Amino acid sequence: MVIRVLALLLLLLSPQDPADKVKALVDKLGSDEIAVRDEAARELVKLGPAALPALRELLTKADGERKPRLKRVISRIEREDRIAKARAPAPRVTLKAKGRPAAEVFGQIEKQTGVRIDTSEIPADTTVDADLAGVSVWDAIEAVCKAHGKIMFAFSPNRVVIEAAAFRTLPRATSDTFFVFMDHFFVSSYGGGGNPHFTARPGLAWPPGRAPLAYRFESDSLVDDAGTAYSQGAKPAAVIWAGGPAMAGISGATIYHGFSESVPDAARTIAEWKGRMILYVPAGLDRDASIEKPVGKFGAFNEGEESKIAVSSSRRNAGNIHFELQLSLSPHLEPEAGQSEIRAPAIIVLRDSTGTLHWGEADITPQRGGVRRSGDWVTRPLSVEFEVPEKAEIESLDVMIPVDLQEVVIPFEFRDIRFRTWK
């Protein structure tokens, strides 16, 4: 008890200059007293991501027991930073415009948020209004389209496309970060006298650089106005990779979700539809196999603890770098049952000389297959495209293994959706 009080006193009496404070706390990580070490670690974590550059610098000089302890502190700050970023609100927009060209207004929104918006499909003379004060990028895009009335947004894998189509209000889930919506659904019966069934297609978009690895769509209660309660059948949740092994985009294709019970002839409206979309966000990413200076290195290969990577070919054009790769992963990282498992085994990134990670867009889906299992490895071919500034110096091509998947739960509640207009 006396020691703990003394340790706290020591901390309180520490120098107040931030750099000195960090250094003093790192020194205390080498203390023989557990209480002093723990308290110093807690204080360092509290400093947050702002302290990371200094901590990384000190890590290069740390020795003995101080080094692994400091590494753990850095990992914890990085992890909490990733979780905070995943849960942070989507980028905000503040903008006033009256009768301005749509390309200009959406260009402003793009500039403020980093979400790419394509206006090439609407007439060049389209003008729009905007009166936005600190709203999310999704609300901003929706509000501008709604105010115009004859334009509508659509999510492509890497941008929002503005279309010349009547605006429609899509049922949305409650999220300040992600855009989760009901795109459409069917009441279908197939030939041969089948009964009609519901099939729903939700949609999903995320702020740039914050792609979830997977999603799960769960429906708690779907009830029609005739009192029929619907369930999602034997497999209540369906999951696919949203981003796959590389996730540069802003939206992911979701699958159709079917419901078991027949829709009676008397039903006209979905009275209540409650549930949630669960997104799986990586809080921890471990760098594993890595190839230094990978551009133009044909046949380059590196093996990590849980992955191997080989470059079959690469080419760099202005603004983008394309790689053909063979990625091998340890079998325990691989989903056993294809798309029914929530696992994204690896993410491929390019690291430039400033330490910035560039996330790529891969031409692979679980449905397409191409996975070869042999011995201790599961191998798949990958075509990955990276958008990288022309002058960026590429230091390495890294396989990042997600080690800590965090769930972000987004509830939804839709009411009174008319699906039959006739009597």
Next chain:
Amino acid sequence: MKIRFAGVALIGALALAQEPSPVPGLISKIDEGKSKESFRALMALAALSGEHRKEAEAAAAKLPEFYREALLSEFRSRDLLKENYGRVHRVSIRVEDADPADLLENMARKTGLDLSPGYAFRRTDRAKLSMAVEDVSPMEALAEFCALAKVQPQYWGYGPIVLEQLSWFCEPFGAGHFAVLGKMVTVRERVDFSAPPERTARLEFDVVWHPSTRIATASKDVRLVEALTDTGIKLEKSTRKLVTAIREADRWRGYVNRNLNRELELYLKLPDAGPSKLSRLRFVVSAMVAGRERTFNVRDEKDVAKTKAGDDEFELTMSEPKSVEPDSRKFECFVKPLKMKPADLMALPLRFEVRYPRGGEGRTSMIPRLQGDGVVYDVYWYPLGYLDPAGRMAGQDPESVKVTIPLDLIERPVYVELRDVPLR
């Protein structure tokens, strides 16, 4: 000598004059209540030439509108396409209580079509079939066989047409060079929040054509002529665009080795309730015939290292093939058009034919994308049946790659009539 020649000519002319015209007989067989007989007669009329054709054209005025249009359209196609119209081949098959596999073999032999039995024919308890068709086209015989054996033709861009026991909702249609087979009907209400829900029936068909027609592709969308329900209501085509806010990367363009079929789709607007059946469905398929084609061997038997080909209209460059999956290989072919825009080239149904050193062709598919002043085609194929000593797919590289660019696409309308089409 002159007298003898004149005599022979006179006898010949008299013989011709005395030959009864087939036109009135064929016209009399055309009856709105008898679809199969009517189309058989229409195709026979369309094959007439000279004075008989003129007579048939004049008689067409008396035909019901749909049949008249079908006949005149067939005449136009013959005139326009000439040798590209396709071979006119007739067959007769008469068998009783035959094993379906034997009947299929018999039919393949007589029609010249590359037909193969699928899993449906492996059942030991398969029923014996009797089939009798007289002087019909190969595709008409194929439709008749599919109706009898309750099978669907499947074609994957290579090898034979495989007959499989798949979903099947109405009796197949066969006439001239075409067969149309119903695959699936879905009645649905779609809610996309763009407008009040609309109740529709989605009908999916496959059109299969004779290999001699040089058809490069067909439009998935069909022109509806009539959809008449069993209660006498005429249904309209649904023209409402399906709306979505999710755009997926949809670049897969299907199989391209040889085109012999195309999936068709028709949306019908339905009333609030019912109907259960269409008594008659008439539509027109728009098939496209390549009037002029450019063919390039970017790789051939004599020079397997060859990677370039071209002429005054196109320059082609092929990359080295590489493995992309355990049983799939890929190469890229860059095609630079010298006299058209790359986007116009991308709209054309190019054909990549891949052959292996030990013979045989592979199932091929491609994904085109614009790049600079040309189009890059990612061509994938699956080598057939070649295993290495370890029992794995050998993944052989092609001995030859032939690229055909169809130009001057000419429309060939295909008139289709189906009866008793169930809607639920």
